[in-house]
Amino acid sequence: MGKKKLKSRSSNWSTHVILTAWVLLIIIPTLWVVLNSLKSSANILIDPYSLPVPPHVENYENAWLDAGLGRGFINSIYITFLSVFSIVFFASLPAYVMARKKFAGKALVYYYFISGLMFPTFVAMVPLFLLMAKLNLLNNHFGLILVYTAYSLPFTIFILYAFFKALPRSLEEAAVIDGAGPFRTFFTVMLPLAKPGLISAAIFNVVGIWNEYVLALILIQTPELKTLPVSIANLMLVMQYKTDWGALYAGLIMSIIPVVIIYLIFQRQLAEQTTAGAVKE
The missing domain is CATH 1.20.5 (Single alpha-helices involved in coiled-coils or other helix-helix interfaces)
Structure with missing residues (x-):
């Protein structure tokens, strides 16, 4: 012992x-x-490990206004929100059907969706650009949201499929006995039960889309429409001619804070929902 x-x-x-x-x-x-992010450019270069005394809070104002990161921040906020909402909603529909229903070719359909996980983004850059140009969706936030939704569906379906598969059939059968149709059963019974899975999928997609750079760089050219990662990258290029390192670090902090806040909020709800489910069982 x-x-x-x-x-x-x-x-x-x-x-x-x-x-x-x-x-x-x-x-x-x-x-x-x-x-x-709270020091002047001179202090950052001379003594990068010193404390910010006095703190230069104006770095955040310079990053938001002068460097144009505020516009990119707002663009990223609503692009990420609309994209994640579309991804989770449209992924939940096929994930539920494939996990709970029996039909011919179900396995083929499932592996067809999952095969999208093995498709490298860079392979589709040129055909994607040409397709979006023909559809007049270049330099358009709606087009970027469509692309984000399409690229994220396979992974999200993979996550939600496992959650719907693990739900007890007794609750679904009880809803059918009470007279609920397929749509009502899905939206009022099964979807709320899969809330931990929906939150998990939302967290992964928020982090991925908020930090996405390549697709936003290719599909958006107008500076006023660019997302925050592209705006920060442009600011780094400008640093070759104008050294405002404090604003650059402030922009990095601006890009971190929303993701941390969203993660903490959703993570708490995820833990509560998972614990509640375990107690009911």
């Missing part, structure tokens, strides 16, 4: 050390960016 306890304590100790080191690897660079 003594050897087992000693081995268990040693394993727990090593796990804590690894997790602590991992947390520090994430926190320290983030804290360094936060501190540099």
Whole structure:
């Protein structure tokens, strides 16, 4: 027993050390960016590890107004929101049907959707650009949202399929006995039960679309329509001629904060829903 306890304590100790080191690897660079976002460009270059005394809060104003990141921030907010809503909604429909219904060719349809996970984005760049040009959807937020939705559907269907598959059939059967049709059963019974899966899918898609750069760079040319990642990249190019490193670091913090807030909100709801489901079972 003594050897087992000693081995268990040693394993727990090593796990804590690894997790602590991992947390520090994430926190320290983030804290360094936060501190540099409050310093002048001269202080950043002369002493990048010093404290921001006094803090240059105007860096955020310069990033938002002068560097044009505010416009990109607002564009990314509503593009991400509309894209994630479309992705989760349209992915939930086929995921539910494939997970709960029996029909000929179901496996073929499922693997057809999943095959999209193996399709590299860069392979479709040229045909995608030509297709969007013919549809007059270049330099258009609606076109970018359509592309994000199409690219994210396979992964989202893969996630939601597993959640719908694990739901108890008794609740679905009870809804049918009560006279609920297919649409009512889906929207009032099955979809609320799959809320943890919907939240998980939303979190993954928010992070991916908020940070997406290549598609937004190719499909959007007008500066006023560009997303935040593209705007930050453009700001880095401008740094070759005008050194405002404080504004650049402030822009990086602006791009991090919304994702962290959304993740914390959804993660709490996800934990609550998962725990509640476990208690009911």
